[in-house]
Amino acid sequence: MDIIFIQGLKIDTVIGIYDWERKIRQDIVLDIEMSANIKAASKTDHINQALDYKAVSKRLIDFVQRSEFQLVETLAERITQIVLKEFKVTWIKLTLNKGEVLTGAQGVGIVIERSNG
Numbered sequence: 001m002d003i004i005f006i007q008g009l010k011i012d013t014v015i016g017i018y019d020w021e022r023k024i025r026q027d028i029v030l031d032i033e034m035s036a037n038i039k040a041a042s043k044t045d046h047i048n049q050a051l052d053y054k055a056v057s058k059r060l061i062d063f064v065q066r067s068e069f070q071l072v073e074t075l076a077e078r079i080t081q082i083v084l085k086e087f088k089v090t091w092i093k094l095t096l097n098k099g100e101v102l103t104g105a106q107g108v109g110i111v112i113e114r115s116n117g
């Protein structure tokens with residue numbers, strides 16, 4: 001299996017369970033690994049045959065910026081479902097980092113793997 005990845009994709013959104021978090025926008029950072037078969041793209045050297053990481057990133061930026069979830073779990077699950085349904089991806093690993101919201105910690109977040117195969 002080949003993997004196309006997107007690393008350190010920073011997106012602003014409304015997320016969190018506390019009142020103060022509902023009134024501000026916070027940055028989350030996504031690291032994404034997606035299964036891809038790169039044979040056709042590498043043969044033809046054409047973007048039409050490739051999993052276009054720019055297209056994935058544009059779709060996720062739009063979705064995350066419009067979203068207002070409370071939990072990182074919900075946002076992560078929705079992101080993986082979008083990628084699996086709308087792109088030629090059968091497996092995805094997503095790391096969602098909410099950053100320095102927990103006193104004493106450099107980051108908090110979630111790592112999930114999903115597949116539809």
Ligand SMILES: Nc1nc2c(c(=O)[nH]1)N=C([C@H](O)[C@@H](O)CO)CN2
Pocket residue numbers: 015016017018021070071072073098101102
């Ligand atoms: N499992 C989770 N725990 C917590 C979440 C979450 O999304 N999933 N969120 C919070 C708060 O919003 C926190 O990030 C802000 O201090 C706390 N625990």
